[in-house]
Amino acid sequence: MIVLGIETSCDETAAAVVDSDRRIRADKVRSQLADHAPYGGIVPEIAARAHIDALDGLITAALEEAGIGFGELDGVAATGGPGLIGGVIVGVMTAKGIAAARGLPFVAVNHLEGHALTARLTDDVAFPYLLLLVSGGHCQLLIVEGVGRYVRLGTTIDDAVGEAFDKAAKMLGLGYPGGPQVEAAARDGDAARFPLPRPMKGRPGCDFSFSGLKTAVRHAVEALPPGPLTARDVADIAASFQQAVGESIADRTRHAIAAFRERHAGGDTLVVAGGVAANTHLRFVLQTLAAAEGLRFLAPPQRLCTDNGAMIAWAGIERLRLGLVDDMSFAPRPRWPLDPSAPKAIFAGVKA
Ligand code: KG4
Ligand code: ZN
Numbered sequence: 001m002i003v004l005g006i007e008t009s010c011d012e013t014a015a016a017v018v019d020s021d022r023r024i025r026a027d028k029v030r031s032q033l034a035d036h037a038p039y040g041g042i043v044p045e046i047a048a049r050a051h052i053d054a055l056d057g058l059i060t061a062a063l064e065e066a067g068i069g070f071g072e073l074d075g076v077a078a079t080g081g082p083g084l085i086g087g088v089i090v091g092v093m094t095a096k097g098i099a100a101a102r103g104l105p106f107v108a109v110n111h112l113e114g115h116a117l118t119a120r121l122t123d124d125v126a127f128p129y130l131l132l133l134v135s136g137g138h139c140q141l142l143i144v145e146g147v148g149r150y151v152r153l154g155t156t157i158d159d160a161v162g163e164a165f166d167k168a169a170k171m172l173g174l175g176y177p178g179g180p181q182v183e184a185a186a187r188d189g190d191a192a193r194f195p196l197p198r199p200m201k202g203r204p205g206c207d208f209s210f211s212g213l214k215t216a217v218r219h220a221v222e223a224l225p226p227g228p229l230t231a232r233d234v235a236d237i238a239a240s241f242q243q244a245v246g247e248s249i250a251d252r253t254r255h256a257i258a259a260f261r262e263r264h265a266g267g268d269t270l271v272v273a274g275g276v277a278a279n280t281h282l283r284f285v286l287q288t289l290a291a292a293e294g295l296r297f298l299a300p301p302q303r304l305c306t307d308n309g310a311m312i313a314w315a316g317i318e319r320l321r322l323g324l325v326d327d328m329s330f331a332p333r334p335r336w337p338l339d340p341s342a343p344k345a346i347f348a349g350v351k352a
Pocket of ligand 1: 278
């Protein structure tokens with residue numbers, strides 16, 4: 001089975017060709033970073049237009065690299081949500097158009113399911129496994145029990161962790177996206193210099209919170225002598241921030257491991273996915289935790305952690321194998337939880 005995957009839900013336009021033998025035959029990504037840079041964040045209208053401009057060319061290039069034509073495809077998958085609706089519409093309409101013209105099945109993939117199933121593309125991991133999904137828009141702990149079968153153990157009550165990295169970077173005068181720059185700055189920083197909070201550490205449950213940490217970073221910056229930050233200050237704050245994030249996530253994940261094992265006595269794998277999974281410090285922290293808990297730890301290669309078309313094509317293959325096809329009436333979804341029955345995150349008795 002060979003499937004074309006299309007991803008347009010945020011600021012990357014991507015098209016990939018993947019087969020059911022887990023081979024990525026082509027994987028094309030165009031980042032819109034430069035388009036949004038003058039505005040200091042993603043502008044939805046600019047994103048949608050950039051997807052329109054780039055997508056056809058990327059699909060052609062992906063098929064060319066895979067050495068196939070539309071006729072050799074067995075299906076077309078596109079991110080159907082959640083995400084910026086203008087972009088999702090572009091991807092879904094394009095996929096429907098190809099599917100209708102070529103008589104192919106169309107699959108609408110949940111973007112989060114794309115991230116969640118990537119470890120099965122890269123490592124052929126069996127269900128069930130525990131997943132930590134950390135990106136610019138999401139921060140969740142989920143038990144992946146099967147295709148379309150997710151139990152959400154925890155989520156963030158305020159910011160996603162990638163968002164926290166991006167905001168911390170901004171306060172430190174680093175560019176967007178902030179994650180990679182904070183990580184680079186932290187490399188020779190002193191993580192003990194700024195005593196930042198470890199949000200939610202020690203609390204029951206598996207929910208996250210990062211807005212207090214963001215505020216603490218701002219206070220740390222403001223407490224420094226007036227004038228531009230020195231490279232040492234930036235490095236030390238970045239390292240202290242990254243350490244706090246790592247400890248907070250490790251604490252939440254430890255609770256999730258217990259919940260996972262309660263539900264699946266033989267559960268033996270922890271997977272991390274999403275853009276923040278590219279962070280080397282976080283990988284190290286999770287690796288150490290998994291080893292201490294006797295779990296196998298899997299992290300897809302960085303290129304497959306950030307948004308890409310291969311994960312959408314693969315999720316499409318997983319769905320097609322089960323006969324899960326969508327029809328032309330599918331409407332793009334700005335919101336689309338993986339586990340609609342999950343309770344809302346609760347903090348200090350207040351529902352978020
Ligand atoms: O999954 P992704 O590509 O897009 C979303 O679906 O959100 O994740 C992007 C997020 C951004 O917030 C970015 O700052 C963060 O992932 N990120 C990182 C690193 N690389 C990307 N955060 C921390 N360390 C990194 N090395
Ligand atoms: Zn993503």
